Amino acid sequence: MRDFLVTSGWGDAVVTPLPGDASTRRYARLALDGRKAMLMDQPQGAETPTAPPDADEAARRALGYNAVARLAGPDCARFAAVATWLRGKGLAAPEILAADCANGFLIIEDFGDALFADVLVDGGTATDLYEAAAKVLARLHAEQAPLLLDDGMPLFHYDDVALIAETDLLTQWFLPLALGRDATDAETATHRALWRDVLAKLPEGQPVFVHRDYHAQNLIWMPHRAESVGLIDFQDAVAGSRAYDLISLTEDARRDVPPDLAEFTVQAYLKAAAADGAPVDEDAFRQEMAIMAAQRNAKIVGIFARLYSRDGKARYLDLLPRVWGYLERDLEHPALAELRDWYDRVIPKDKRAVAAR
Numbered sequence: 428m429r430d431f432l433v434t435s436g437w438g439d440a441v442v443t444p445l446p447g448d449a450s451t452r453r454y455a456r457l458a459l460d461g462r463k464a465m466l467m468d469q470p471q472g473a474e475t476p477t478a479p480p481d482a483d484e485a486a487r488r489a490l491g492y493n494a495v496a497r498l499a500g501p502d503c504a505r506f507a508a509v510a511t512w513l514r515g516k517g518l519a520a521p522e523i524l525a526a527d528c529a530n531g532f533l534i535i536e537d538f539g540d541a542l543f544a545d546v547l548v549d550g551g552t553a554t555d556l557y558e559a560a561a562k563v564l565a566r567l568h569a570e571q572a573p574l575l576l577d578d579g580m581p582l583f584h585y586d587d588v589a590l591i592a593e594t595d596l597l598t599q600w601f602l603p604l605a606l607g608r609d610a611t612d613a614e615t616a617t618h619r620a621l622w623r624d625v626l627a628k629l630p631e632g633q634p635v636f637v638h639r640d641y642h643a644q645n646l647i648w649m650p651h652r653a654e655s656v657g658l659i660d661f662q663d664a665v666a667g668s669r670a671y672d673l674i675s676l677t678e679d680a681r682r683d684v685p686p687d688l689a690e691f692t693v694q695a696y697l698k699a700a701a702a703d704g705a706p707v708d709e710d711a712f713r714q715e716m717a718i719m720a721a722q723r724n725a726k727i728v729g730i731f732a733r734l735y736s737r738d739g740k741a742r743y744l745d746l747l748p749r750v751w752g753y754l755e756r757d758l759e760h761p762a763l764a765e766l767r768d769w770y771d772r773v774i775p776k777d778k779r780a781v782a783a784r
Contacts, residue, residue, distance in 0.1 A: 428466075428468060428532060431525070431527045431530065431532045432457075432466070432534075435524070435525035435534055436525075437457050437459055437464065437466075437525075437534060439459060440457040440458060440459035440464075441457070441458045441459070442455045442456075442457060442466065443455055443456045443457075443458070451469070451470060451473035451474055451501075452467060452468065452469050452503075453467075453468040453469075453470075454466065454467055454468070455468070456537065457534065457537075463537045464524055464534050464535065464536065464537050465521070465534070465535050465536070465537045466532070466533070466534055467503060467506070467531075467532065467533040467534075467535060468531060468532060469501050469502075469503045469531035469532075469533075470501070470531060471501045471530065471531045472501075473501060474493055474500045474501045475490060475491030475492060475493045475494065475500055476490055476491070476493060476494065476500050476501065476502070477490075477493050477494050477497070477498060477499055477500045477502055477505075477583075478490050478494035480581040480583055480584075482494065484588050487588065492592065495588060495589065495592045496589045496592045496593055497583040497584075497585060497586070497589040497663070497665055498663050499662040499663050501531060502528070502662075503526075503528050503531050503532070503533050503662065504526075504528040504578075504580065505580060505662045505663075505664075506533065506661070506662035507523045507526055507528065507533060507577075507578075508576040508577045508578055508580035509576055509580075509661050509662065509664045510522070510523055510535070510661070511523065511576070511577040511578075512573065512576040512577050513658060513661070515577070516566070516567070517654065518563060518566070518567075518654055518656075518658060519538070519647075519649060519652060519654035519655075519656060519657045519658060520657075520658045520659075520661070521535040521536035521537075521538060521657075521659065522535065522536040523535055523536075524536065538647040538649060538657040538659065539647065539649070539657075541647055541648045541649065542643065542644055542645075542646070542647055542648075543556050543560070543642075543643035543644070543646045543647070543648055544643040544644045544681065544682055546648045547643065547682075551648065553688055554688070554691055556643075556646075556648060557676065557677075557688060557691065557692040557695070558691075558692070558695040559655050559656050560641070560646055560656055560676055560692070561673070561676070561692050561693075561695040561696040561699060562695065562696075562699045563656045563658070564641070564669075564672050564673055564676075564696055564699075565696055565699035565700040565702070565703050565705070566699075566703060567635060567636045567638075567672075568635040568636075568669045568700060568703075568705055569700070569703040569704055569705045570635075570705075571633040571634065571635065572633075572634045572635050572636045572637075572666035572667075573636070573666075582636070582664065582665065582666050583665045583666070584634065584665065584666050584667070585634070585637060585639075585665040585666060585667030585668070585671075587623065587626055589665075590622070590626055590722055591619055591622055591623065591626075593722065593725070593726035593729070594618070594619075594622045594722060594725045594726060594729075595615070595618075595619065595729070596725075596726055596728075596729025596730055596732075596733065597618070597725045597726070597728050597729040597732075598610040598614060598615050598618050598729075599615075599729060599733075600729045600730075600732040600733040600736060600737075601728045601729050601731075601732040601774075601781075602614070602773070602774060603736075604732045604735070604736055604781050605774055605778040605779060605781055606774070606778060614773060617769065618769065621765055621766045621769055622722070622725075622766070624765070625718055625721070625722075625762065625763055625766055626718065626722070628714065628718060628762050629668060629715055629718055629719075630711055630715060632669075634666035634667050634668070635666070635667070635668075635669045636664060636666065637664060637665050637666065637667040637668065637671045637672055638658065638661050638664055638672050638675070639661070639663045639664055639665060639671070639672070639675070640660050640661070640663065640675060641672035641673075641675040641676050642675050642676055642679045642680070642681065643676075643679055643681070643682055644681055645658070645659050645660040645661075646658065646659075647659065668715060668719050669707075669712075669715075670712065670715040670716040670718075670719040670720075671719045671723065673692070673693065673696055673716065674716055674719050674720040674723055675723065676692060677689035677692050677693065678720055678723070678724065678753040678757075680724075680727050680731075680746055680749060680750050680753075681746060683749065693716075697709060697712075713760075714760065714762050717757050717760035717762060717763060718760075718762060718763065720753065720754075720757040721754060721757035721758055721760075721763055721766070724750050724751075724753045724754035724757060725754060727750050728747065728750050728751065728754065730743075731743040731744065731746055731747055731750065732747070732781070744781055747779070747780070747781055748779075748780055751779045751780075754770075755776075758770065
């Protein structure tokens with residue numbers, strides 16, 4: 428890291444580490460002669476690798492979860508490629524100031540500290556922020572997702588292999604935490620089969636760019652700039668459903684989004700999509716939203732249970748009731764009726780409120 432800072436012209440910078448999150452990446456703020464930037468440190472041995480875009484399911488499974496789920500893993504070159512592509516679209520992604528992707532280091536533009544989550548706590552107008560975020564999504568969805576990002580980096584397809592692997596996290600990690608036993612082979616197989624049936628109901632359409640973690644802690648409010656929504660944490664971007672990022676925003680695992688604000692955001696998106704030349708069939712889109720919301724929230728239930736059980740991060744248990752609340756609401760859609768019945772039968776509602784042991 429020190430060598431990278433020196434060769435990049437930041438060797439004399441004051442380096443201030445920032446708090447960690449659920450990822451293996453580390454961040455620090457750099458300050459030098461009135462300039463500022465962010466240092467990203469992605470330890471190269473901390474995660475399993477991703478897979479080539481043409482790898483089949485067996486090859487992906489042999490490499491590990493990141494390859495199966497189409498995650499970037501330790502490859503910070505994906506962040507750089509996505510950032511450059513987004514900037515090329517006129518959106519506010521950080522400029523890449525220096526890179527040593529072989530060793531997992533980037534120096535990127537510092538957008539400041541005005542995360543949506545913090546601005547909202549400090550009295551920011553929620554409708555202004557959420558409308559702006561919805562309009563960014565509409566702009567992104569006005570065209571088909573690219574096959575390649577900058578430098579020839581492929582944008583992975585968010586396929587059923589990845590989506591099912593994510594819902595598997597619920598049976599793998601949450602069910603043992605809630606019930607005190609592992610899921611049986613039959614339970615795991617039935618859960619997968621039900622999810623395949625549900626995902627088959629998604630509309631066949633052109634995939635769009637999916638940020639994949641589009642919520643109030645990954646968006647930065649910059650009203651002084653022409654593009655007021657700063658985008659970060661997009662290294663796992665994929666090509667997939669236009670409903671996914673909207674759901675990430677309106678069913679935020681880390682903060683309550685009131686139903687009226689969520690509906691306001693959906694309407695802002697629909698209006699902006701129509702204005703951008705990509706109108707949406709609202710009835711079909713509502714079903715797509717319900718399916719992708721349930722999929723995402725099932726995944727998050729599993730991830731938060733894993734962060735507690737495997738990584739000792741007990742604070743994530745406090746977020747589970749909110750996520751289950753979203754998931755239970757999502758499952759009320761008729762398209763998910765059989766899946767809802769399975770959850771009610773196998774993981775009764777009184778078992779879903781898990782406390783730290």
